[in-house]
Amino acid sequence: MVNRSPKYVMNQVEKQFPSTGHILSEVIKKRKINIAALARILQRRYSTVRFYFKNDSIQTAILWEISLILKHNFFADIAAQLPPDFAGGTKSEVLAARDAEIAELKQTVARLQGEKDLLMQVMKNK
Incomplete structure (x- = not known):
C-alpha cells in the first residue's frame, strides 16, 4: 500500500503549484x-478570510466567489503560470482559433x- 500522507501528492517531474493565497494577497494589497x-x-x-490568504490552496467555489466580488480573474492568473504548450488559452x-477554423470551413464549403x-453541369450535358 502506498503511503500518501501529503494532501496533494506532486509528481517528481511537476513543479510546485502556485499559491492561491499569495495571488489573493497580492491583489488585495495592490487594490488596497x-x-x-x-x-x-x-x-x-x-x-x-485571512486564512484564505495564508493558505496555499483554496476551493474553486470560494475563489470563484471572490473573483466575482473583486471583478478579478484569479483563474487567469493561475493559468498564466502553466507552461505555454498546455491546451486551452485565453478567451481571445x-x-x-475558432475564427480561423470558421474561415477554413467557409473555403471548404465554397470549394x-x-x-x-x-457536376450538375456535367449531368445536364449528358
Whole structure:
C-alpha cells in the first residue's frame, strides 16, 4: 500500500503549484481592499478570510466567489503560470482559433459548392 500522507501528492517531474493565497494577497494589497469589508461581503469570519490568504490552496467555489466580488480573474492568473504548450488559452486565443477554423470551413464549403455546380453541369450535358 502506498503511503500518501501529503494532501496533494506532486509528481517528481511537476513543479510546485502556485499559491492561491499569495495571488489573493497580492491583489488585495495592490487594490488596497479592506479584508474586513471583504469578509462581510463573503459572509464569512474575518479569520476565515485571512486564512484564505495564508493558505496555499483554496476551493474553486470560494475563489470563484471572490473573483466575482473583486471583478478579478484569479483563474487567469493561475493559468498564466502553466507552461505555454498546455491546451486551452485565453478567451481571445480561443476565439482566434475558432475564427480561423470558421474561415477554413467557409473555403471548404465554397470549394464543394463549385464542385457540385460543375457536376450538375456535367449531368445536364449528358
